[in-house]
Amino acid sequence: MVESREVKTARRLARKEKLVAVAAGREPADLVFKNATYVNVFCSTLDRGDVAVSDRLIAGMGGPYHGRVEIDMTGKLLLPGFFDAHIHLESSMVRPAEFARAVLPHGTTTVVTDPHEIANVLGVHGIEYMLQATEGLPMDVRFMLPSCVPATPWDESGAVLDADALRPLYGRKHVEGLAEMMDFVSVANGDPAVLRKIVDAQNEHRRIDGHAPGLSGYDLSAYIAAGVYSDHECSDLEGALARLSRGQYIMIREGTAARNLDALADLLKGPTHTYCMFCTDDKHPSDLLELGHIDYILKRAIALGVDPIIAVKCASHHAARYFKLNNRGAVAPGFLADLLVVDDFDHFTIEQVYRKGVLVCDHGEVLPFDEPQPAEYLARHAHDTVHVRRLSAADFACAGPLGVVEMVPGEIVSADGGKADHIDLGTDTLKIAVIERHGGSGNIGLGYLRGYGLKSGAVAATVAHDSHNLIVVGADEQSMADAANRCAEMGGGLLVMEGGRSRAEVALPIAGLMSELPLRALNEQLESAKEVAFGLGVNRGIDPFMTLSFMALPVIPTLRVTTRGVFDVSRQAYV
């Protein structure tokens, strides 16, 4: 229900009158943190005093203040809630509500997500699904619009989001800008279709995030001049300084697939820190459970010698300023009461998390909340994304030689393994297929994979970057057909098939990307499925699903498999 502007203004005015009365000490606060030691991001000091909250906002500090609820903060720290400047929520493989339950104990109260994965499956419906699935969560989820769907012209995705498709979405509440512009080549080359997306975002005075690993010199200047305001792909100090000195804000990424803090910590030890913030990009289930989120980055930064106050500013205030969300990221009057109670900088135990003045997490326990439910038509659409006809072994047969993708342990790059014309377990030559699943072409691209290690059966997945078609690798064609058919039957997910039996399954019925389970249960499923895959011979230096999911991404050298066959990224041509 949408309030009229007048009603909304009257409500705001009434709230403001109360806020001012609380700040002035004329009325009791709703909540007071008594005798708190709080990080003052403006003076870069640790200050001491009462912090009063009225409704959802901080009213005043210092005081003394009194309130209906008073919390003794003696000896404890009060910090602004943490902010993840760039993440793809889908990478957690759970529903957004479950993601919130996972990161709130770690102090995250705002995330900016790029729904790039689901948009590749469902287009604007995927973006809308995520908007509705995050509305009203006890954390603030803001959106950047996916700039590159499909990621490359070689991809067969579930949707094509051109400038005309994206433009109306800037009117949607919680949309903050244009997400990572991965197609830096087209930007630097001045491709008008890509520049149009940037101009549209600028017309709306929105932020445009970058993604340009390895870009330098003239092309980097061209990319930045075009209007790309940040980068989260910096993996060395030189590259980061090249960007920062040209005015880009640096999102220091410490996620599951890529970890850049060690290389970039020096940015936080000089005046450049003002233009830095933290992000995770991708956080997989086990990583969320075992390491944490932005708090983990902050603790690592402190361990690397960064001033704790600067680390807190990068974890909150600087990201808020970058996104022009100027009412958060500080303990100060008029700021959102997104606040963390922490024991001290040494142990850094987050005891309580407040979102808009409401306790949402107490000693690691997230308080119950009503989970947002996307509209029924969207939910139905999101649960019906694997459109693959019933396949047989013959669909995976091929008489002639095909390219061999050679995996590199510990890396997502691959090597060119030449050609092969049959499966050969002796040389670890498996068959690999990418099956278009969005209901378009029905194409099946075939090739061979070396270095995966599977000795029997097949592994299938609908998480396969960036188009998320159905990828299958197998020791025989019948197992591949069985795996693909079962995966389609599940409505998407990950599975291991052997001897005509499904040996392990992780159902991901939401767009073939996300589970309906709680994070911990999903993680147990996932970990046991990995063990089953390892048991069938998959090389332990490889993540049986995550590494596989990158074998379909035709932007990383050397060979990849697409729905049209093996593609040579270096030569930009099919093998």
Added chain:
Amino acid sequence: MVESREVKTARRLARKEKLVAVAAGREPADLVFKNATYVNVFCSTLDRGDVAVSDRLIAGMGGPYHGRVEIDMTGKLLLPGFFDAHIHLESSMVRPAEFARAVLPHGTTTVVTDPHEIANVLGVHGIEYMLQATEGLPMDVRFMLPSCVPATPWDESGAVLDADALRPLYGRKHVEGLAEMMDFVSVANGDPAVLRKIVDAQNEHRRIDGHAPGLSGYDLSAYIAAGVYSDHECSDLEGALARLSRGQYIMIREGTAARNLDALADLLKGPTHTYCMFCTDDKHPSDLLELGHIDYILKRAIALGVDPIIAVKCASHHAARYFKLNNRGAVAPGFLADLLVVDDFDHFTIEQVYRKGVLVCDHGEVLPFDEPQPAEYLARHAHDTVHVRRLSAADFACAGPLGVVEMVPGEIVSADGGKADHIDLGTDTLKIAVIERHGGSGNIGLGYLRGYGLKSGAVAATVAHDSHNLIVVGADEQSMADAANRCAEMGGGLLVMEGGRSRAEVALPIAGLMSELPLRALNEQLESAKEVAFGLGVNRGIDPFMTLSFMALPVIPTLRVTTRGVFDVSRQAYV
């Protein structure tokens, strides 16, 4: 003429394609600063290289770049154009175009003005007049909407600007927010009519500037919690830190009437500098001609031991970030090519000024430009603002005793001089009158003034803060009547009347506030009028016009004269 959105976007896209091609080195730049040493505000370094400009934007740095025009910068500094974060343009007493001619040689390329003075005379028409009189100038003039017209309920101004009057103006191009909220008492008391103005500005995601000298503790928290984001009235470090630590940005003011840099320079020597910027508030003609503008503040800051790079950031980048004018205030790709060529930090001679890539000032000479002309109906309105009937000596007569306003040399505060019932030159007791001139009540408030020194004749002015009624001080009632009548005949201005003859005049036909003359000619008139006033006995410790103009402002202690008589500010009551 307003372009359709599509035409505008197409134009932007074409410009962007060129910008990217120039940045990438594929096309020649329009302008290249060869081998420049430029301030990098992001890294806080002095960097070296070519700086390429395409149309109005900086395309790239480093290079090498080539262009149609190349300027050898060997040994010279390139800085972002300077930014005055808060000024009342009317205080220069010249047309905005003349103001631009005065400050461009000093490197100012953006000013944020609060048209508070003219709005007190002409209301929204005054704001519109200034918007039209600044549109297309070779500097960028942005507006904050006057928040307090009239300044107090004791004033009789030419207009009342309540929230309903201000609201539609947020849709006007170049309006950035709500100007200095001087009525801090009402804000801290939660007056809904005043809070409504703040809520309206927040609804539009605009900035709200502050003005709260002396406020502290709970009331300061209440004022800031209400949504006031900056203050330019700090005159000591303690007060500035109280504001900054609560999240306000500090505009360090160094103007004609108030100079706060010495007291606040320490803010620029620690991490607090990030939240500081420079402003002038009021710049009178002689001050503009003799001292300069933002460059003067920057030079003084350096002399006080502030790092020159931080001083440059406060003079440009920090103000731009505060106002969310994120495309200026840095030498970096995609930023506006508002650039200054300076010899070095020691001499700090501004050799050239570029605005949007165009040379607008060369070695102190402002290049000719077409002066913007406000619409005829506005110009007519602005030239017809002194609505006073013909007065005689009898209008200034009063039998009973009246309050005596006692001037304090070198200050704008006044003392309570008791009462008097006649002019007495022996005790320097003059008569003073404030005549309502906006065509409303026709009220004439009478009183006595001590400490001014005039020995014969009268001095009259239509610059009389903040309502700008006609103020007259005289040694006899006939001279007062003559002065008032002549001032009305002139359509406003300043004058000295003696022996029935006007001895010196400064015509200010635009709203009774601004001259039609060039700055230098206006200043000569003004200085010679002051000399005439001094010749008639005015105390040399007093500015005959400026100090007088504050005697009508019923917010500064102790006694003031309004259109309704002598007012005691301390007691908030008429004497």
